[in-house]
Amino acid sequence: MTLKVYNSMTNEKEEFKPLEGKTVKMYVCGQTVYDYMHVGHARTYVSFDIVRRYLEYLGYSVETVINITDVNKKINDRAREEGESPWSIAEKFAEINLEDFNDLGIEADAYPRASDYMDEMIDLVEELVDKGLAYEAGGDVFFDVRKFEKYGELSNQNLENIRPERTDEIISSEKKKNPEDFALWKSQEGSELSPTWESPWGEGVPGWHIECSTMSLSLLGEQFDIHGGGSDLVFPHHENEIAQTEGVTGKKWVNYWMHSGLVQMGEEKMSKSQQNFVSVRELLKEHDPQALRLMIAEAHYRNPMKYSDERIEKAEKTLKSLENTVRNLRAEINSFEESIPSKMRGKDIEFLEQVFNLKEKFLEAMNDDFNTPIALRNLHELSKLAQSYLEGNPKRPVLSRALTTILDLGGILGILDEKEERQLERGTLMEEILKLRERYRTKGEYELADSIRNAVEKAGITIEDTKRGPRWKSAE
Numbered sequence: 316m317t318l319k320v321y322n323s324m325t326n327e328k329e330e331f332k333p334l335e336g337k338t339v340k341m342y343v344c345g346q347t348v349y350d351y352m353h354v355g356h357a358r359t360y361v362s363f364d365i366v367r368r369y370l371e372y373l374g375y376s377v378e379t380v381i382n383i384t385d386v387n388k389k390i391n392d393r394a395r396e397e398g399e400s401p402w403s404i405a406e407k408f409a410e411i412n413l414e415d416f417n418d419l420g421i422e423a424d425a426y427p428r429a430s431d432y433m434d435e436m437i438d439l440v441e442e443l444v445d446k447g448l449a450y451e452a453g454g455d456v457f458f459d460v461r462k463f464e465k466y467g468e469l470s471n472q473n474l475e476n477i478r479p480e481r482t483d484e485i486i487s488s489e490k491k492k493n494p495e496d497f498a499l500w501k502s503q504e505g506s507e508l509s510p511t512w513e514s515p516w517g518e519g520v521p522g523w524h525i526e527c528s529t530m531s532l533s534l535l536g537e538q539f540d541i542h543g544g545g546s547d548l549v550f551p552h553h554e555n556e557i558a559q560t561e562g563v564t565g566k567k568w569v570n571y572w573m574h575s576g577l578v579q580m581g582e583e584k585m586s587k588s589q590q591n592f593v594s595v596r597e598l599l600k601e602h603d604p605q606a607l608r609l610m611i612a613e614a615h616y617r618n619p620m621k622y623s624d625e626r627i628e629k630a631e632k633t634l635k636s637l638e639n640t641v642r643n644l645r646a647e648i649n650s651f652e653e654s655i656p657s658k659m660r661g662k663d664i665e666f667l668e669q670v671f672n673l674k675e676k677f678l679e680a681m682n683d684d685f686n687t688p689i690a691l692r693n694l695h696e697l698s699k700l701a702q703s704y705l706e707g708n709p710k711r712p713v714l715s716r717a718l719t720t721i722l723d724l725g726g727i728l729g730i731l732d733e734k735e736e737r738q739l740e741r742g743t744l745m746e747e748i749l750k751l752r753e754r755y756r757t758k759g760e761y762e763l764a765d766s767i768r769n770a771v772e773k774a775g776i777t778i779e780d781t782k783r784g785p786r787w788k789s790a791e
């Protein structure tokens with residue numbers, strides 16, 4: 316099977332071939348840390364975390380960088396509202412967002428902060444000026460897009476029809492040679508609520524786009540494999556990054572451009588500016604982080620995704636169903652006494668063949684541009700198949716293979732992760748509760764046994780009495 320990735324630059328699925336053998340370098344555009352991360356942000360980071368996990372499953376070593384924008388007008392504005400310094404605001408929300416990353420199981424090798432790369436940004440702007448690709452005008456420095464022939468290629472726009480940057484990024488057009496030119500450096504007087512830096516063009520701050528070019532060059536080199544972000548970053552951010560970076564290096568910068576679809580609340584894009592968002596911090600107070608990952612995986616990463624309370628609740632139930640299968644398999648495996656394995660029967664072999672086929676279908680879906688909805692469908696089928704096999708006279712080695720397969724595939728999506736001690740502690744506690752209930756039942760003290768069942772049901776746990784003994788599961 317060959318992994319194919321949709322490249323936003325060519326608008327085609329292409330065979331994935333890393334630049335350096337089994338090493339993959341990936342840069343994902345991070346957040347401006349002036350507020351909480353919302354579900355739209357999480358959708359992007361979870362999607363690319365699944366990409367990372369699958370590449371690692373395939374045997375690649377993945378170096379992932381997610382930047383932190385801690386120098387920005389939005390941070391300064393928030394600081395003014397809160398009566399704090401921009402640095403305290405940036406630090407607070409950077410730490411909060413990294414905590415949310417940890418809760419969601421999102422991992423990266425580096426989270427560089429823009430403020431730590433100011434000298435490198437100034438050097439890069441100087442180099443662009445020296446090459447004649449940028450020009451200074453009244454203390455500001457602009458990139459001359461007409462000097463870069465490939466400008467507009469990623470966003471599939473003709474230079475004559477390109478719209479200027481977003482209103483909050485526009486600097487007086489009177490200074491520009493061309494309306495579509497974008498800022499590399501902005502002149503600005505500093506204050507406690509608006510930090511600035513000295514440069515060859517005077518006091519000021521870097522343009523937004525230059526930081527990602529600088530940090531990726533510093534951490535991943537002049538060429539790397541995957542550049543990711545939300546689809547709203549295609550233009551102008553990623554278009555401008557390409558111009559800056561390739562303008563300096565003269566080399567093709569990124570092999571595969573990948574963009575995740577936006578999250579909608581109703582018919583509108585989820586965004587802070589419209590105040591129609593759900594923060595990850597608030598969502599995780601009521602829902603399992605892995606339920607959010609599962610909900611995100613239920614939609615293909617390139618497609619728009621609608622958020623609703625019903626969708627996250629449905630994902631939570633689906634997650635509990637999968638967790639119950641894992642728990643039942645483990646309980647059954649642990650119930651066997653150590654002995655020489657008995658001979659495999661026809662139904663055991665047939666079951667293992669079905670497990671293998673569903674695993675292959677899961678991997679085929681992932682190889683088709685990380686098609687997680689179809690992959691999940693096969694994981695659900697595998698879960699149902701395993702539950703059905705448990706109802707017969709299962710064999711321990713067969714159960715172990717099924718359990719390992721389910722956990723491996725779930726791990727690719729970042730669900731069914733059992734590293735958390737709370738899950739293990741809960742399982743141990745429930746096993747003790749089941750033993751106590753069985754002792755009451757054996758003694759004929761059914762009223763006490765029923766009171767235990769009723770108590771755990773109030774906690775959202777169901778006890779099932781099977782011919783192989785009692786089992787417990789979270790209510791679905």
